[in-house]
Amino acid sequence: MKLKLVLLMSFAIACAVSMSTVEAKHADLDEESKITVYEKERQLNKTPHNWKKTSSQFEMVHADTHEYTVWHNFIKKTRKCDITHRMKTDVWYCEFHNHTKSETSLEETIHSNRHS
Numbered sequence: 001m002k003l004k005l006v007l008l009m010s011f012a013i014a015c016a017v018s019m020s021t022v023e024a025k026h027a028d029l030d031e032e033s034k035i036t037v038y039e040k041e042r043q044l045n046k047t048p049h050n051w052k053k054t055s056s057q058f059e060m061v062h063a064d065t066h067e068y069t070v071w072h073n074f075i076k077k078t079r080k081c082d083i084t085h086r087m088k089t090d091v092w093y094c095e096f097h098n099h100t101k102s103e104t105s106l107e108e109t110i111h112s113n114r115h116s
């Protein structure tokens with residue numbers, strides 16, 4: 001009879017402990033779910049981009065005018081040459097985050113005149 005009581009007591013204690021453990025776990029879960037929401041947003045931001053090229057545009061930009069000399073029948077002449085930059089602008093779109101990015105690069109430098 002005494003042993004039964006002890007067992008019952010220990011069972012009650014075990015119950016109490018497990019109850020408090022459950023409560024503590026629950027409190028942790030609330031914190032955790034808050035973190036999970038934050039984590040999800042962070043994960044979304046961390047999601048690698050899905051860049052897809054949507055367009056490529058070329059543009060001719062006058063860069064400079066320079067002079068060069070040529071010899072014609074033993075006479076030194078000065079000529080002007082226009083330097084044009086052929087610029088390429090690529091546009092990418094990322095459907096994961098609904099944003100775009102563009103990159104402009106120099107494709108070619110063109111001299112209007114042939115000269116050395």
Ligand SMILES: [Zn+2]
Pocket residue numbers: 048049050094095096097098099
């Ligand atoms: Zn993105």
Ligand SMILES: [Zn+2]
Pocket residue numbers: 066081082083111112113115
């Ligand atoms: Zn030139």
